[in-house]
Amino acid sequence: MGMLEFYGQQYLDGHASDPRDLGWMRGAPPPADKRITFESDCFRAFPQIRWSLSHMRELTTTVNVWRGSDAPSNLERFDRSSEIEALAFTDENGRSLGFEGALFDTYADGIVVFHRGRIVYERYFGALEPHLPHACHSVTKTYAGTLAAAFVHEGVLDDRKEISYYLPEMRGTAWEDATLRHVMDMQTGLAHTETYADEKSDVWAYSRACSFRPRLAGYDGPTTICDYLQTVRKEGTHGQRFDYLTVNTEVIAWVMSRVTGLSFAQLLHERLWVPLGCEHDAYVLVDSAGMSVAGAGLCTSLRDMARFGELIRCEGSCNGKQLIPASAVQDVHNGDHGYSYRSQWWVTHDEFGAFEARGIHGQRLYIAPEAEMVVARFASHPLASAEAGDIITTPQLLALGRMLRG
Amino acid sequence: MGMLEFYGQQYLDGHASDPRDLGWMRGAPPPADKRITFESDCFRAFPQIRWSLSHMRELTTTVNVWRGSDAPSNLERFDRSSEIEALAFTDENGRSLGFEGALFDTYADGIVVFHRGRIVYERYFGALEPHLPHACHSVTKTYAGTLAAAFVHEGVLDDRKEISYYLPEMRGTAWEDATLRHVMDMQTGLAHTETYADEKSDVWAYSRACSFRPRLAGYDGPTTICDYLQTVRKEGTHGQRFDYLTVNTEVIAWVMSRVTGLSFAQLLHERLWVPLGCEHDAYVLVDSAGMSVAGAGLCTSLRDMARFGELIRCEGSCNGKQLIPASAVQDVHNGDHGYSYRSQWWVTHDEFGAFEARGIHGQRLYIAPEAEMVVARFASHPLASAEAGDIITTPQLLALGRMLRG
Numbered sequence: 067m068g069m070l071e072f073y074g075q076q077y078l079d080g081h082a083s084d085p086r087d088l089g090w091m092r093g094a095p096p097p098a099d100k101r102i103t104f105e106s107d108c109f110r111a112f113p114q115i116r117w118s119l120s121h122m123r124e125l126t127t128t129v130n131v132w133r134g135s136d137a138p139s140n141l142e143r144f145d146r147s148s149e150i151e152a153l154a155f156t157d158e159n160g161r162s163l164g165f166e167g168a169l170f171d172t173y174a175d176g177i178v179v180f181h182r183g184r185i186v187y188e189r190y191f192g193a194l195e196p197h198l199p200h201a202c203h204s205v206t207k208t209y210a211g212t213l214a215a216a217f218v219h220e221g222v223l224d225d226r227k228e229i230s231y232y233l234p235e236m237r238g239t240a241w242e243d244a245t246l247r248h249v250m251d252m253q254t255g256l257a258h259t260e261t262y263a264d265e266k267s268d269v270w271a272y273s274r275a276c277s278f279r280p281r282l283a284g285y286d287g288p289t290t291i292c293d294y295l296q297t298v299r300k301e302g303t304h305g306q307r308f309d310y311l312t313v314n315t316e317v318i319a320w321v322m323s324r325v326t327g328l329s330f331a332q333l334l335h336e337r338l339w340v341p342l343g344c345e346h347d348a349y350v351l352v353d354s355a356g357m358s359v360a361g362a363g364l365c366t367s368l369r370d371m372a373r374f375g376e377l378i379r380c381e382g383s384c385n386g387k388q389l390i391p392a393s394a395v396q397d398v399h400n401g402d403h404g405y406s407y408r409s410q411w412w413v414t415h416d417e418f419g420a421f422e423a424r425g426i427h428g429q430r431l432y433i434a435p436e437a438e439m440v441v442a443r444f445a446s447h448p449l450a451s452a453e454a455g456d457i458i459t460t461p462q463l464l465a466l467g468r469m470l471r472g
Numbered sequence: 473m474g475m476l477e478f479y480g481q482q483y484l485d486g487h488a489s490d491p492r493d494l495g496w497m498r499g500a501p502p503p504a505d506k507r508i509t510f511e512s513d514c515f516r517a518f519p520q521i522r523w524s525l526s527h528m529r530e531l532t533t534t535v536n537v538w539r540g541s542d543a544p545s546n547l548e549r550f551d552r553s554s555e556i557e558a559l560a561f562t563d564e565n566g567r568s569l570g571f572e573g574a575l576f577d578t579y580a581d582g583i584v585v586f587h588r589g590r591i592v593y594e595r596y597f598g599a600l601e602p603h604l605p606h607a608c609h610s611v612t613k614t615y616a617g618t619l620a621a622a623f624v625h626e627g628v629l630d631d632r633k634e635i636s637y638y639l640p641e642m643r644g645t646a647w648e649d650a651t652l653r654h655v656m657d658m659q660t661g662l663a664h665t666e667t668y669a670d671e672k673s674d675v676w677a678y679s680r681a682c683s684f685r686p687r688l689a690g691y692d693g694p695t696t697i698c699d700y701l702q703t704v705r706k707e708g709t710h711g712q713r714f715d716y717l718t719v720n721t722e723v724i725a726w727v728m729s730r731v732t733g734l735s736f737a738q739l740l741h742e743r744l745w746v747p748l749g750c751e752h753d754a755y756v757l758v759d760s761a762g763m764s765v766a767g768a769g770l771c772t773s774l775r776d777m778a779r780f781g782e783l784i785r786c787e788g789s790c791n792g793k794q795l796i797p798a799s800a801v802q803d804v805h806n807g808d809h810g811y812s813y814r815s816q817w818w819v820t821h822d823e824f825g826a827f828e829a830r831g832i833h834g835q836r837l838y839i840a841p842e843a844e845m846v847v848a849r850f851a852s853h854p855l856a857s858a859e860a861g862d863i864i865t866t867p868q869l870l871a872l873g874r875m876l877r878g
Binding site: 091094095096101102103104105121123124125126127128129130132135137197283290291292320323324327329345347349352354355356357 | 510
């Protein structure tokens with residue numbers, strides 16, 4: 067059986083961990099040792115995660131992101147699978163890899179590649195199917211940040227205003243005097259940690275509050291996202307340094323909902339899913355007050371995530387309609403020097419001027435303007451770190467971009 | 473404020489209980505006294521239920537019933553709203569009512585009327601919108617029963633076989649020597665009660681096992697539907713008398729999944745949602761083993777439920793394709809004498825030869841062959857009894873059928 071080693075631990079490899087072959091959640095009912103439940107927390111364990119990330123709604127509460135009634139937008143295809151799968155490249159450890167092997171080695175669940183607006187490559191693996199929404203994890207943040215940037219450029223929000231201006235109940239919390247821009251760029255000073263490997267990290271308290279993880283018996287902490295946010299205190303100074311904390315994105319979404327009167331799921335529906343002509347309803351995890359988990363809770367089909375990427379590559383324009391102000395997109399990728407974070411996008415300043423959305427366990431939406439390429443991928447990597455597969459995926463994306471740029 | 477009285481209790485009426493006006497689950501976040509949660513069990517209370525039944529997936533775990541990728545089937549329209557709303561009739565208490573007033577008095581959330589295959593009337597109220605799936609409750613049983621009847625008529629299942637033939641793990645339970653036909657017609661002898669008004673009734677133990685109701689702290693009962701079913705013992709004789717018990721439908725669905733290898737949600741997708749050209753994905757509540765709650769857990773858009781009704785009115789044929797064997801449909805409505813239950817359909821033998829699916833709180837799918845009419849309605853009546861509104865709805869349906877028959 068194929069194994070891979072990460073940090074001295076052995077894991078089933080991308081082939082051997084295929085949840086269909088392992089029989090997870092198969093049978094009526096599935097045998098007890100093949101069940102994946104939320105309460106047990108095993109849905110986050112490996113290899114169960116290879117099934118869970120394509121089945122989140124079966125594990126917890128969700129709200130629909132409706133695609134609307136019109137026919138989906140047509141996606142042109144220009145199949146280049148054989149060229150792409152013939153592509154070899156060297157990973158950051160100096161290992162020579164084939165394109166497909168690299169997908170298995172990073173536990174990819176699916177990949178769609180757009181070049182000049184046409185689908186040149188599309189594959190699905192393991193539990194993922196084209197119509198199934200997959201957990202985006204922190205790619206969710208990028209959807210929230212893009213909507214917020216649009217509202218700022220449209221004058222609906224003012225990113226120089228402090229959070230307490232929009233949310234009076236945030237007085238006395240860490241965000242009282244943080245500007246919306248500080249929050250959008252993760253430049254807040256919070257007494258809050260986000261270390262997935264540490265069970266005592268604050269990120270787990272946040273996860274329990276927002277129903278992203280089960281609560282232990284006798285739990286008496288906050289039971290909603292908003293209640294949790296109001297417990298977070300300031301540490302240091304806002305606007306001084308980048309500190310990647312999911313709770314900031316919840317604040318962005320809360321501000322948007324307060325100002326527009328629409329939930330995050332409704333905003334995604336109105337601003338993106340309908341006008342983009344998405345093919346499938348998406349969904350967002352909700353807490354017990356019905357608030358969307360905007361920091362990590364979106365689940366969408368891969369092709370619809372790629373549609374969003376293509377919209378952004380086209381500076382917010384889709385079929386002649388400007389859905390997101392071009393200035394909002396330009397502001398992102400002109401962003402800061404070096405690898406940086408702007409309006410919830412990672413800006414790489416690589417050879418393609420690429421910027422991207424990233425999610426834990428290997429989700430990536432990579433937009434490479436100078437290669438006219440968009441890559442959307444989902445994965446269920448054993449390690450709870452978006453970086454775990456980068457050693458392979460980053461050079462793979464660069465090799466692909468070079469090939470397509472021609 | 474408008475009130476209605478049932479059994480000596482006062483309730484907000486159909487207008488006054490509109491969840492939009494009452495502010496349930498509105499705001500970011502909704503105020504604490506306007507929240508509807510699963511854990512508190514308040515989602516089943518009135519007037520919260522007026523919101524909950526259109527938002528079940530936000531309250532518990534669900535699996536998608538995918539409509540497929542093709543365009544929805546076209547529904548012809550021939551609007552007769554003004555005639556229909558001008559219709560007056562006398563309810564079973566001798567009260568004269570207008571058509572629309574009767575909808576409000578029965579807490580209707582929506583109604584679609586087909587006549588000769590065309591939509592002649594369609595309305596939505598309260599929290600329901602055309603694209604939102606609403607809880608079907610026991611109308612779910614009719615979907616399960618229809619699929620089972622189809623499998624019987626296709627030779628996939630044999631309704632003379634005992635349940636233990638299909639499910640060896642049911643040996644020693646109430647169903648060991650019940651035939652599939654006994655179960656399909658609710659003719660089993662079970663030591664099991666289903667009295668919604670009695671908190672100690674077995675139906676609540678079933679509901680907790682299948683994640684339809686919250687579990688109390690320290691709960692140590694069964695945590696899946698299949699585990700629960702195996703605790704039910706025989707009482708009396710099978711095939712002797714009608715006893716309407718939801719657990720029987722869970723057995724039907726379990727048999728179908730065991731034999732076909734497909735979950736109830738997958739069966740609905742393949743056999744109905746795709747070939748009927750349904751417009752919206754539906755969903756089914758799932759237990760912690762991922763098994764569909766086939767006795768009560770389906771949520772579908774109203775128009776898609778009406779499509780199913782129209783299929784059955786047309787004896788299983790849709791656009792020239794025979795989706796359900798005509799013999800299976802004929803077997804239902806030729807059924808027993810008097811008001812009876814056959815393959816999970818209520819057979820009325822009324823003036824239209826009507827048969828129908830019924831769900832607690834006022835759901836109804838009424839098929840009147842001799843009026844060439846199908847009526848699909850959802851409601852959120854304060855009383856947990858499909859009968860509560862019958863005093864109004866039954867004469868209303870008869871009056872409508874007479875008018876349309878002409």
